[in-house]
Structure formats: structure tokens, C-alpha cells
Amino acid sequence: MKAIVIGAGIGGMCTAIGLKRFGIETEVFEAVKEIKPVGAAISIWPNGVKCLNFLGMKEPLRRLGGPMQSMAYKDFQAGNTLTQFSLEPLVADSGERPYPVARAELQAMLLDTYGREKVQFGKRVARVEQDDSGVTAYFEDGSEAHGDLLIACDGTHSVVRKYVLGRSVERRYAGYVNWNGLVEIDESIAPSRQWTTFVGEGKRVSLMPVANHRFYFFFDVPLPAGLAEDRSTIRDDLTRYFQGWAAPVQKLIGQINPETTNRVEIHDIDPFPELVKGRVALLGDAAHSTTPDIGQGGCAAMEDAVVLATILQTNSLGIEDALLRYQAKRADRVRDLVLKARKRCDITHGKEKNITQQWYEDLKSETGERIIHGMCDTIQGGPLA
Numbered sequence: 001m002k003a004i005v006i007g008a009g010i011g012g013m014c015t016a017i018g019l020k021r022f023g024i025e026t027e028v029f030e031a032v033k034e035i036k037p038v039g040a041a042i043s044i045w046p047n048g049v050k051c052l053n054f055l056g057m058k059e060p061l062r063r064l065g066g067p068m069q070s071m072a073y074k075d076f077q078a079g080n081t082l083t084q085f086s087l088e089p090l091v092a093d094s095g096e097r098p099y100p101v102a103r104a105e106l107q108a109m110l111l112d113t114y115g116r117e118k119v120q121f122g123k124r125v126a127r128v129e130q131d132d133s134g135v136t137a138y139f140e141d142g143s144e145a146h147g148d149l150l151i152a153c154d155g156t157h158s159v160v161r162k163y164v165l166g167r168s169v170e171r172r173y174a175g176y177v178n179w180n181g182l183v184e185i186d187e188s189i190a191p192s193r194q195w196t197t198f199v200g201e202g203k204r205v206s207l208m209p210v211a212n213h214r215f216y217f218f219f220d221v222p223l224p225a226g227l228a229e230d231r232s233t234i235r236d237d238l239t240r241y242f243q244g245w246a247a248p249v250q251k252l253i254g255q256i257n258p259e260t261t262n263r264v265e266i267h268d269i270d271p272f273p274e275l276v277k278g279r280v281a282l283l284g285d286a287a288h289s290t291t292p293d294i295g296q297g298g299c300a301a302m303e304d305a306v307v308l309a310t311i312l313q314t315n316s317l318g319i320e321d322a323l324l325r326y327q328a329k330r331a332d333r334v335r336d337l338v339l340k341a342r343k344r345c346d347i348t349h350g351k352e353k354n355i356t357q358q359w360y361e362d363l364k365s366e367t368g369e370r371i372i373h374g375m376c377d378t379i380q381g382g383p384l385a
């Protein structure tokens with residue numbers, strides 16, 4: 001059996017690694033010549049970590065992961081702590097730790113695990129066709145590739161998605177802009193082993209530790225889409241949006257490097273139930289694009305890959321049957337994740353001001369129990385729970 005994998009992001013590489021581990025021949029095609037991940041870092045929650053463990057990356061992942069042992073919310077103006085609690089109950093419940101990691105390092109680990117030299121870069125798929133003998137991918141450079149099945153891991157702007165669904169879907173602007181990057185840890189901004197988030201005015205400023213004494217930081221601001229802001233205006237923009245915020249936030253704005261800070265308008269896509277068509281499957285953001293508000297988009301792609309590889313390995317009723325089983329196992333799970341993230345996005349970013357205000361109030365009496373319960377519920381829905 002030979003699988004064509006389109007896209008060498010988190011979804012594509014986890015799929016290729018999973019299939020390879022089960023002895024399925026794979027060919028990976030990636031549109032760009034060099035992958036430059038959007039976003040500086042990513043939090044991999046225990047459901048995702050378990051998938052990477054399953055795919056054979058247990059040890060290298062630990063070297064990349066930051067020591068995130070506790071979590072705290074802080075008031076935006078005074079900077080005082082609203083709630084602070086250990087993440088150990090989450091670890092005990094799920095059987096794994098969460099690992100925030102720098103994206104470039106995660107991408108390098110995935111490529112090295114699979115075999116970087118085996119990925120064909122600069123190959124942008126334009127369309128796919130299938131018949132009883134298999135699937136053909138046609139690339140923009142005029143070349144083509146043939147396999148028994150094709151896994152489209154071509155991200156949120158997927159071209160294969162339209163082929164699978166028979167219609168186009170629109171990305172939905174979630175109403176806020178996210179700036180993110182990496183900065184050296186400074187204990188006067190936040191503790192080095194904590195996920196710290198300043199909240200107020202429907203905005204967020206968050207810091208998570210990643211390996212090598214760095215914070216992954218992000219700023220969220222509810223804004224209209226399409227503003228004329230770019231890298232050259234980042235520091236001025238953040239200074240304006242976070243005027244009056246606590247001293248650590250001002251210090252962070254002073255310390256970021258605008259050249260390596262990303263600005264992303266956050267989108268998702270209404271969930272859809274069809275993830276496969278015959279011998280072609282969608283996986284990762286191509287299949288389910290979510291806002292990052294519960295940090296699960298990449299983890300869901302890892303889950304997809306583990307489920308798909310396992311079904312292809314264990315099923316003997318043919319490829320189309322296996323892909324339908326993949327769809328049956330994944331469609332509800334990924335819809336739930338997208339909608340859960342959307343709900344959290346709206347609460348966090350002040351879609352309805354009174355609800356967000358109530359959330360700020362609730363944080364003052366939060367012991368950690370409710371937040372950890374919600375996270376564990378999400379994590380336990382994964383395939384390796």
C-alpha cells in the first residue's frame with residue numbers, strides 16, 4: 001500500500017511517521033521550499049503528547065518542552081493574581097505532562113523523525129483525481145504522483161478540501177488578532193515554570209515556558225479584520241492597545257523582537273462531517289480549522305494521524321472502508337474541539353461583555369478545579385486517553 005501525503009506540517013509529518021511505522025509506503029509532498037511555521041510556539045496538551053509518544057518521539061519531545069508546572073490568571077491593571085494553581089492534577093488525571101514547544105523545533109523534530117531528505121519540497125498540489133486503481137495528485141509544476149490513497153494535510157487553505165466536500169467552505173474571522181513570539185525568560189515578568197495570563201478588556205497577554213529559558217508569549221486584542229498593521233508597527237500597536245496594563249506587560253512589550261513577532265488574524269471554519277471521499281482523506285487543519293483558544297488544533301492533527309495509521313494497519317476490508325472508519329472516529333471529536341474553542345474564544349475576547357466580565361469575576365474564586373476539569377475533559381476525548 002502506498003500513501004501520498006500532501007503537506008509537511010504537523011498533520012502531514014505525524015501521518016507520514018505513523019504510516020511509516022506500520023510499514024506503509026509514503027511519499028510526502030510539500031508546497032513550499034522551506035517550512036516557516038506560522039506562530040512561534042505551540043502548547044501540546046497530554047492528548048497530543050501521547051500521540052507523539054506513540055509515534056516514537058517521547059524522548060526528543062521532552063528536550064523541547066518547557067517546564068510548565070502551574071497556571072495563573074492576573075488582573076490586567078494591578079497585575080495581582082486572580083487565581084494560581086498547580087497543573088499536577090491534570091498530569092495525574094491524564095497520565096502525561098503538557099509540553100509547550102517552539103514550533104521551529106517541533107517541525108525539525110518531525111522532519112528528522114521521518115527523514116527530512118524524503119520530503120519533496122516545492123511541490124504544490126493543484127488537484128487530485130481517483131479511480132478504482134488509486135489516486136493521482138497533479139502538481140503545479142506539471143508533475144504528478146500516484147498512490148493507493150491520498151491524505152490531504154494541506155492546512156486551513158486546503159485545495160483538496162473542495163474536492164472531498166464537493167463545495168467550498170469559508171473561513172470565519174473569530175474577531176481578534178494574535179501577536180506571538182519568543183523572548184528570554186525574565187522572572188520579573190512572570191515565573192519561569194508557570195503559564196501566566198493577564199486578562200482584561202477582552203484582551204489577553206500570556207506567557208508559557210519553552211525549552212532553553214524562553215517564554216512563548218502572545219497578545220490577543222479584539223479588532224476588525226484587515227487593519228493596516230504589520231511587523232513595522234508592532235511595538236507601537238501593542239503599546240497603544242495595552243496602555244494602562246500592569247508593569248510586567250509593559251516590560252514584555254519592551255523586550256519583544258518585532259522582527260520575529262508574528263501577527264495573525266484568528267479564523268476557524270464551521271465543522272463539517274465529511275472527512276473522506278473514496279481513497280482521499282482530509283487531516284489536520286484541512287479537516288478542522290479551529291481558533292487556538294483551547295490549544296488543540298495541532299493536538300487534533302496528531303490524534304487524526306494516530307487514528308488513521310492505526311485503522312489502516314488493523315483493518316482488512318480495504319482502503320475506502322478504512323477511511324470511512326477514520327471519518328466515523330474523528331468527525332464528532334474534531335467538531336466538539338472546534339466548537340469548544342469557539343465558545344472559549346467568545347468568552348475570553350468579550351463577544352458579550354457581561355459574560356466576559358462574569359468570567360473575570362469567577363476567576364477570583366477559581367481554585368483550579370473547574371479549569372482543570374474542563375481541560376481533562378478535552379484531553380480524555382483523545383484516542384490514547
Ligand code: FAD
Pocket residue numbers: 006007008009010011012029030031032035038039041042043044045048123124125126153154155156157158159178180264283284285286292294295296297298299300301
Ligand atoms: P499546517 O501547519 O498549515 O501545514 C500545512 C502544510 O501544507 C504547510 O506546510 C503548507 O505549506 C502545505 N501546503 C498547503 N497547501 C499545499 C498544497 N496545495 N500542496 C502541497 N502542500 C501544501 N494548536 C495546538 O495544538 N496548540 C496550540 O497551542 C496552538 N496554538 C496556536 C496558536 C496560533 C496563533 C495558531 C494560528 C494556531 C495554533 N494552533 C495550536 C493550531 C495549530 O497551529 C494547527 O492546528 C496546526 O499547525 C495544523 O497543522 P496542519 O499540518 O494541519 O496544517
